[in-house]
Amino acid sequence: MTHTTLARRLLLWVVPMLMLCASCGDEVHIEEQELVIEGWIADGEFPVVMVTTTLPIMYNEVSTDSIARYVAQWARVGICVDGQTTYLTGMYDRDYFIPYVFTTSAFRGQAGKSYRLIVDWRDQHAEAVTTIPESVPIDDVWCEPSQDNDTLRQVIARFHDNPSQHNYYLWFSRAEGEPYNPQLCMLGALDDETLTTTEVVQHIRRSGPISEVEDYTPYYSVGAYAEVSLLHVDSTAYAFWHGFSDTKMLGNSNLFNVTTPISSNIQGGHGVWYGCGVSRRRIKVQ
Numbered sequence: 371m372t373h374t375t376l377a378r379r380l381l382l383w384v385v386p387m388l389m390l391c392a393s394c395g396d397e398v399h400i401e402e403q404e405l406v407i408e409g410w411i412a413d414g415e416f417p418v419v420m421v422t423t424t425l426p427i428m429y430n431e432v433s434t435d436s437i438a439r440y441v442a443q444w445a446r447v448g449i450c451v452d453g454q455t456t457y458l459t460g461m462y463d464r465d466y467f468i469p470y471v472f473t474t475s476a477f478r479g480q481a482g483k484s485y486r487l488i489v490d491w492r493d494q495h496a497e498a499v500t501t502i503p504e505s506v507p508i509d510d511v512w513c514e515p516s517q518d519n520d521t522l523r524q525v526i527a528r529f530h531d532n533p534s535q536h537n538y539y540l541w542f543s544r545a546e547g548e549p550y551n552p553q554l555c556m557l558g559a560l561d562d563e564t565l566t567t568t569e570v571v572q573h574i575r576r577s578g579p580i581s582e583v584e585d586y587t588p589y590y591s592v593g594a595y596a597e598v599s600l601l602h603v604d605s606t607a608y609a610f611w612h613g614f615s616d617t618k619m620l621g622n623s624n625l626f627n628v629t630t631p632i633s634s635n636i637q638g639g640h641g642v643w644y645g646c647g648v649s650r651r652r653i654k655v656q
Contacts, residue, residue, distance in 0.1 A: 403424055405421065407421055407498075407642070409643045412502070413479050413481045415479055416473050416474060446489070447488070451477065451484070459472065459473065466549055482504075485645060494638060496637060500645040507529065508529050509528045511525065514526060521591060522590065523655045525590055531562045531569075538604065540552075540608070540611055542555065543574050556575040575588035595652060599649070602647035602648070
């Protein structure tokens with residue numbers, strides 16, 4: 371992921387400001403920094419929370435040193451569950467981008483329980499509540515040849531949807547060596563009201579191009595390992611990631627302006643805090 375892409379990602383919740391930039395110089399100054407939170411808690415896993423702040427809209431490349439100023443590493447981050455609040459520990463973790471997360475090993479997520487996230491930074495306070503849905507298992511994952519290239523393969527997965535309830539799903543994938551941040555597959559946000567069958571077969575396309583210069587392909591290299599994750603989420607998480615995906619794709623186009631803020635459930639900030647049931651499969655591409 372490029373520095374420019376990271377700058378865009380942190381700004382996704384203030385994109386209406388872009389409309390004011392037509393006659394501006396290289397930078398638009400925002401008077402007050404606001405909290406930007408991305409956090410999740412999966413069934414059976416520890417919570418992960420990243421806390422940053424909004425940064426100025428820039429047309430030139432943003433350096434790593436500049437980005438570091440907007441990581442709220444001194445934030446106080448807590449999660450309340452069953453009437454008890456646990457405060458998370460901030461730490462550097464090179465497996466994520468940005469490489470600073472808040473987490474705890476004091477508890478794991480449990481389906482059916484609600485978790486209230488509380489973030490305090492300087493004089494700002496933000497919070498959100500989420501409930502973890504049940505996990506939906508991936509039935510199978512396999513590879514098929516790509517017509518474009520002999521050294522690439524399509525990855526395909528299958529699962530069964532429960533027709534007795536309204537469900538939302540997210541498909542994430544991560545190639546070996548990529549950061550652990552959730553990377554939504556292309557067309558990876560599903561509302562089961564659009565499905566025509568309970569047996570769902572999904573082409574796991576790599577996340578869309580993250581920079582204008584990347585030689586993008588939706589397929590996976592032969593011999594590499596790919597991790598495929600099926601997340602069962604609520605309507606809030608679905609709305610966020612569906613909007614994030616659309617904004618990301620349109621943001622790489624010179625023909626469209628992105629003027630609609632992404633859905634957020636953070637009171638006092640921007641971003642998303644969501645619970646998810648999760649099923650993961652690791653496959654060697656061959």
